Amino acid sequence: MGAMFEDAPAHSTDVIRITFVTSFFWYRAELALEVVDADVAWKAAKVAVVLQVGAWYMYCSIIKFKWCTRKDLIALDFYGQGLKVYAAEMTHSLDQIQPFCTRGRASALGCYVQTVSWSNGARDKKAYRAMNVPLRKEMTARATPSFRLVDFFGLGEVMPEEVVEGHGSQLLNLWMWTVMFNAICPAELASQKAQAVFTGTMCTAAELSYSKCPQYHKLCKYNTEKLGGPICMNWACLNSVPCTLSTRTSPKILAADDAGLCEDEMNFSAVSTLETVPTGMPWILSLTTATLALALKLALELAMNHPPVTTPAAHGAPRADAKVTGPEGEAVHDSLLKAEADPLPQETKRPSQNQFSIPKAGHQFATGLALFLASSHVIISEIFQQGLVAPWDWYGWGEVWIPWLIMVCGFMLFASELRISATEEETISDYQQRCPSTFFFYPLYALGLFISFVSAKFEGRDLNAVTLVAQAFLVQSWVPGVGDQLQPQCWFLSCLALYWILFKFIAQSFKRLNLLQTICLMLSLLLLPWPLMAWAWGHRRAHSDLTDLALNLGSGWEHHPISYLHVFLLGMLLAKLRQLLDPLAADLGDAGEASSRNPYVIGSQVLAPLGYLGLLLIQSLQAFALLKPLLLFQVLILAGLVGLPSLPLPFTAYAFSKLNFLEDWDVGHMQVGEVEHGELETTRAWAVAIRVGPTAMLVMTMSPKVDAEMVDIEPTKDLASTSAFGPADVHWFPGLAVLVIGCALIPSTSLPSLPSFVLLQSELVDLRVAAELRHPALLVRPKQGEVMLVAQKQFITWSRRLGVYRGDDGEVWHAVILEETIHSDLVLGVQPLPSGNSWRKWKDQSQSPLLAFPVQVWTGLRTPQGMPWKDLCVAEQWFPANRTLLRRRVTGPEAGKLVALHRSWDESDDVVMVFESAPPRGDVCPSDEDVPVTQMYLSLDVHVSKPDKHIGANRLDYGFFNAKEKNWIPFIYNGSLHFVYPPVPHVIVSAQEDGRSQRLYSTTYLPLHRLRQKSPHAPCQICIVGQFKAIFAATQTSNT
Incomplete structure (x- = not known):
């Protein structure tokens, strides 16, 4: 420092020297003053000292920066010994500095000790506030006219909008220097002008821009x-x-009489009405489900009072699914998907009493337990997606079993088909008897649909008519974009319905395949999804969990039958492969059949365990977070559970076969579970049951089983084959569908009718608008004799699904994605201006003069790329604690306001639209902590009567590009567009047609300012905003 002083200009009365010393810690502050005092060249100069020390104590003891030079502070707890060290060093330094300031060279101009700067961050602000306590205490005791405390922290606290990343704007810093200069300089040098003007491109934090x-x-x-x-x-x-x-x-404009305005206390009043839809008791839903299931069961049994129709079957052909009478008069029947034929004649030996023997696989498939576990996992996964259980990854991937159920169905159907003699011709009637699955599932499905629909009506949720019809006729997945709002997990039944229709045509081709053709076709289907997966990966679908279980055809095709056709075909080909390999396995001589030397026997033992192990590893390893090859392992599971007919069951399949009775619980479990578990209260009960343990889980599992038993599958199959209806003429299928659609006539629960208007005060009227409209604003144009209206049309949809989240550090997580979509449009309307009497008598009339206001959606708004204003930046928030991604999507502009831009009171020019919106997608989406934020825009020359006319919009560049800007209040003054930026502080901004904006004035209303200070939260404490429109009213006698 001494060498630097030698290079400084010589001292004179016309020269001011500023010496800036970086002193991280208190002990260096006194050293700096000693060096300054020792400078001989400037010994005669008066000295003023500004001192601020403290931030680095926090950096060392809390943040523990590795480049902190004080290792002793890094080892300390800040709120323990750290603050004590700070206070002790501060006290010692003030003891050394005080004489220099009160009796030494700085006694004339003074020393100014500043508190640590105010910071937006909660951590820094808490630490600085704690450090300022001992500083204020010491300086209060030592204060003299030449040794003062300057509360820089307090100034920043009342101007939080001027603090960026813990550093003040130039406006804040200049204002602080002004405060100190008022003490340093003689009073006669102060300006007599009352208003401060800051000139520069970035004087305020709101003007921050890297450009x-x-x-x-x-x-x-x-x-x-x-x-x-x-x-x-x-x-x-x-x-x-x-x-x-x-x-x-x-x-x-600021010269009005405002005496007393900044000292009065504030009185807040509000008129609010909260309307809620009534909700029923949670247990009513389960009781209603069981009651209707029982009623349907009785109706089916009464309809079965017709003699059964028996159809002779050739040897080896599958038996009809209708009940037939056995030789002893006993009724026998087949199970749902097996459609089994009579067992093949086999020579069997009775095992000795001590001999353990596993029976041959034959055509008794051990899939009951596997199907039950798969359907249970699907239900638990849906509960997991609603965030009602712990974020354990195993809960979240149950949906991968739905394609496996489709594969099982394809296998069962074709395995039964292959056992039909090649010389026999099966009619459509025979096929319906053998596999009436479409009709067989439908009564239970219709029951679930009915209960879900009634529940939706009861809750006041609107349902799309197209969706209801599609779900009633099981075609909801056939058309991309048609939702499945009522039975979300039963979309695969819609896929199966189409596969059952196409099955006979596909089966005729597959029957002629040889072994090589079958293997090649299976490999082709296993590889089919990979080109589409590679394309999706290349396009960086970071939040798509890519698997080979479905063809990635894009949005809207996730549940389409085409996406899962390859899975169904793989199940059919597996049945064909099983038929072709069976004779090869049986003809191995000494190594044949049950011999442990048979490679087919050895290989079949490991298929199912290998499949399950592969699925668990892929779902558990982070290396497979975005790309999951699952299809091969699902094929291995099914192959290992069915075995080869001539060989003993694989050991895993044999163990599973002991619980084969659970097969009747699988799909019924899912369907009734959709009715009961789809409702929030019962879903929470399932979540509690999962936490409690196996007993509670068993009780919850039994509930849908009871309902499924009430609507038993066998009476339905019998009904489909009775003489009253005929096997190929099932009238009740379309009948039930029409009945479900007829539920649309049930009136929805709705809110009570609101009055057309409510008189809040003598001159304040609350006008009722349409249910979907909000933020209405009027523009009255007396000269043109018209009144214009702009309002926001809005409705909100929510969705939950499983996916993955890729963090900024590249780490990938399985996540529950909760997406909120705000469907927003601005609507415009214009009509002749009502007579003056209508306005004056508005509050006394039974209706408003504006009730019949025709409006149209503003469709002409265009982005800078010339596209419709629809594809906007999406806000996302990641919560690592429970691995949840919140995504907020807005589809259009919001909160519009109309103003007439004119240069004098009797001259009118353009109609200007001001609105807020998430920015259109482009190279960069402005964000606050990676969450895209709304910005303010304006459009010129808006034709309200021609809302489809193409027009662009300019962003208003005042304010923050990476912070939320909204609720600016527009008004016209002196022919120019102005805005009230925030009410507190009350900032007036002028704007040009191209969006360029600048601040003109800023004032603060003290009561509102104090109210905002009551909240300790940063950065804006209590945020006071307003959704208003300012109107300048002028008369001959006064301006208001």
Whole structure:
């Protein structure tokens, strides 16, 4: 420092020298004063000292920066010994500095000890507030006219909008210097003008933009990209361009009589009405389900009072699914998907009493337990997606079993088909008897649909008519984009319905395949999804969990039958492969049949365990988070459970076969589970049962089983084959579908009718608008004799699904994705201006003069790329604690306001639309902590009567590009467009047609300001905003 002083200019009365000393800790502050005092060249100069020390104590003891030079502070707990060290060093330094300030060279101009700067961050703010306590205490005791405390923290606290990343804007810093200069300089030098003017491109934090600091931005980008230096900092850009403080006389617009306005207490009043839809008791839903199931069961039994129809079957042909009478008069029947033929004649030996023997596989498939576990996992997965259980990954991937159920169905159907003699011709009637699955599932499905629909009506949820018809006729997955709002997990039944229709045609081709053709076709189907997966991976679908279980055809095709046709075909080909390999396995001589030397026997033992193990590993390893090859392992599971007919059952299949009775619980479990578990209260009960343990889970599992037994599958199959209806003429299928659709006539629960208007005060009327409209705003144009209306049309949809989230660090997580979509449009309307009497008598009439206001959607708004204003930036928030991704999507502009831009009171020009919106997608989406934020836009020359006319919009560039901007209040003054930026502080902004904006005035209303200070939350504490429109009213006698 001594060498630097030698290079300084010589002292004179016309020269001011500023010596800036970086002193991280208190003990260095006194050392700096000793060096300054020892400078002989400037010994005669008066000295003023500004001192601020403290931030690095927090950096060392809390953040524990590795480049902190005080290792002793890094080892300390800040709120323990750390604060004590800070206070002790501060007290010692003040003891050394005080004489220099009160009796030494600084006694004339003074010393000013500042508190640590105010910071937006909760951590820093808490630490600085704690450090300022002992500083204030010491300086209060030592205060003299030449040794003062300057509360820089307090100034930042009342101007939080001027603090960026813990650093003040130039406006804040200049204002602080002004406060100190008022004490340093003689009073006669102060300006007599009352208003401060800050001149510069970035004087305030709201004006921050890297485009205004090109030199700094170029340097920091170079340091970051080439040298690995620090990243670009907003506060550094903000303070890199000069700003000048000057004064001027107050303009007339602020010269009103405001005596007492800033001292009065505030009185808040509000008129609010909350309307809620009534909800029923949770247990009514389960009781209603069981009652209707029992009623349907009785109806089916009464309809079966017709003699059964028996159809002779050739040897080896599958038996009809209708009940037939055995030789002893006993009724025998087949199970749902087996459609088994009579067992093949086999020579069997009775095992000895001590001999353990596993029976041959034959055509008794051991899939009951596997199907039950798969359907249970699907239900648990849906509960997991609603966030009602712990974020354990195993809960979340149950949906992968739905394609496996489709594969099982394809296998069962074709395995039964292959046992039909090649010389026999099966009619459609025979096929319906053998596999009436479409009709067989439908009564239970219709029951679930009916209960879900009634529940939706009861809750007041609107359902799309197309969706209801599609779900009633099981075609909801056939048309992309048609939802499945009532039975979300039963979309695969819609796929199966189409597969059953196409099955006979596909089966004729597959029957002629040889072994090589079958293997090649299976390999082709296993590889079919991979080109589409590679394409999706290349297009960076970061939130898509890519698997080979479905063809990735894009949005809207996730549940389409085409997406899962390859899975169904794989199940059919597996049945064909099983038929072709069976004779090869049986003809191995000494190594044949049950011999442990038979490679087919050895291989079949490992198929199912290998399949289950592969699925568990893929779902558990992070390496497979975005790309999951699951299809092969699902094929292995099914192959291992069915075995080869001539060989003994694989051991895993034999163990599973002991619980084969659970097969009747699988799909019924899912369907009735959709009715009961789809409702929030019962879903929570399932979540509690999962936490309690196996006993509670068993009780919850039994509930849908009881309902499924009430609507038993066998009476339904019998009914389909009775003489009353005929095997090929099932009238009740379309009948039940029409009955479900007829439920649409049930009136929805709705809110009570609101009055057309409510008189809140003598001159304040609350006007009722349409249910989907919000934020209405009027523009009255007396000269044109018209009144214009703009309002926001809005409705909200929610969805939950499983997916993956890729963090900024590249780490990938399984996640529950909760997506909120706000469907927003602005509607415009214009009509002749009602007579004056209508306005004056509005509050006394029974209706408003604006009730019949025709409106149209504003469709002409275009992005800078010329596209409709629809594809906007999406806001996402990641919660790692429970692995949940919240996604908020807005589909259009919001909160529009109309103003007439004119240069004098009797001259009218353009109609200007001001609205807020998430930015259109482009190269960069502005964000606050990676969450895209709304911005303000304006459009010129809006034709309200021609809403489809193409027109662009300009962003208003005042304010923050990476922080939420909304609720600006537009008004016209002196022929120019102005805005009230935030009510507190009350900032007036002028705007140009191209969006360029600048601040004109800023005032603060003290009661509102104090109210905002009551909240400790940063950065804006209590945020006071307003959804208003300002109207300038002028008369001959006064301006208001």
